[in-house]
Amino acid sequence: MSEETMLAGRLNVRTKEFSVKRVPVPVPGPGEVRVKVGAAGVCLSDVHLIEGLLTPQYLDGDEVTLGHEVAGTVEALGAGVESPPVGTRVIVQAGKKQGETVLTMGVDYDGGWAEYLVAPAVVMAPIPDDLPFDQAAIIPDAVSTPWGAIEWTGEVVAGESVGVWGVGGLGAHGIQLLRFVGASPLIAIDPIAEARERALEFGADIALDPADPEFAAKLGAATAGKGLDVAFDFAGVDPVRAQAIASLGLAGRLILVGLSGRPITIEDSTMFSYLRKQIRGHYGSEPQHVEQLIALAKNGRLEFSRSISGSIPLAEAADAVARLERKEGNPIRLVLVP
Incomplete structure (x- = not known):
């Protein structure tokens, strides 16, 4: 039986080579869930990673799937996970703890420029049905x-x-x-x-x-x-x-x-x-900030549709990076859609 594969935007941090290629679909381990990605933001930090201006501190190996702004749907549960249940629409918060160290998704471990990603169940933040994935994805950063x-x-x-x-x-x-x-x-x-x-x-x-x-x-x-x-x-x-x-x-x-x-x-x-x-x-945000913003959006206090400057197929991620690097059209946020 052949291994199931998916598209992912991968960076070799040693050679600085970025490409979208097929990789195995990740399997959630104990305490983890697999998320079917709905949208993923393209951030200047991603450009800096590709350029080598930022270097992962805790990456295991030379390659990582980029993307730390992600929203999607819980698609599979690892051992011991009961919540959030399969089918839940979520924002994937961009960090996880390993001992006393906080690792950053899309930097120190694989992120959301992919069809699927795996992350701890505890970093999932449920979102309402009427919050579009492209708007939800940009909230975490x-x-x-x-x-x-x-x-x-x-x-x-x-x-x-x-x-x-x-x-x-x-x-x-x-x-x-x-x-x-x-x-x-x-x-x-x-x-x-x-x-x-x-x-x-x-x-x-x-x-x-x-x-x-x-x-x-x-x-x-x-x-x-x-x-x-x-x-x-x-x-x-x-x-x-x-x-x-x-x-x-x-x-x-x-x-x-x-x-x-x-x-x-x-x-x-x-x-x-x-x-x-x-x-x-100041650097980044705390988990409560994402939860506050979801609540504010749910209750109609904030709305982010004007922030989406373009939706680009995941296969064209390299073009999205180039557009952001050139500031083509002076974008607020470009998002990748698998």
């Missing part, structure tokens, strides 16, 4: 990362003045979520005119070009001269951080979401201390 940064690390409350640098996949959702929690005024900053227009559509009050000679004056006018209560760096670029720090008011806090790997320079450390400014690092 593209939406939950900015939500975690806003709700948990940033501790943003209604009425605080907030600036968002970078209105790409994360920043666009950051704008939507900040509008939801009542940030005011909500100021978007991006050098790309189309991104600034999108920020206004997603709920920003003002959208500024960081290179505008009148930038500081316009931000000052928008905040009544007080500066920002909170600044979010979704870009991970040195000039952004310098401009954001300078834009903070008394006890203002900068939340670093974009990753650069570079040192942070505070040009005027005395004034930084005098005004009690803060810098806080």
Whole structure:
């Protein structure tokens, strides 16, 4: 009897070769379930993995199936699993614990750029029938990362003045979520005119070009001269951080979401201390953030249809990566559909 196979987008992390090829359908072990993938997001982190800018720390072997934003249907149960039952529509949360180590799906173990994936039953988050797979798939990173940064690390409350640098996949959702929690005024900053227009559509009050000679004056006018209560760096670029720090008011806090790997320079450390400014690092999200977002979507408080910039067949995953790398069409999120 021949082994059942499926399509999967595989990366050799040693040679940096990416291809969609046929591999065996995974079998769920004890405590695991197999999910028939409905949709999987294409994230800049996936591009960085292919380029070698990110390197898996705990991968067993040289190859991994990419994809850490996944939604689908539970299709088979491993030994000892009773819930979620077969047929349950789920988001697959993007991490699992191995001892005290947290492994990342699509990085340290096989992810969702495939027809099927296997993951622990405990990381399955059921979703309502009316939440489409493409919208559900992007929640575990593209939406939950900015939500975690806003709700948990940033501790943003209604009425605080907030600036968002970078209105790409994360920043666009950051704008939507900040509008939801009542940030005011909500100021978007991006050098790309189309991104600034999108920020206004997603709920920003003002959208500024960081290179505008009148930038500081316009931000000052928008905040009544007080500066920002909170600044979010979704870009991970040195000039952004310098401009954001300078834009903070008394006890203002900068939340670093974009990753650069570079040192942070505070040009005027005395004034930084005098005004009690803060810098806080943020990475990913916690399980409760995904569950909160599912509940908010279920109850009609949030809606993500505008976030899907294109649905691409899994077989054309390499083209999706190239489109994102080139920022073709300035996408928020592309999704792969098996």
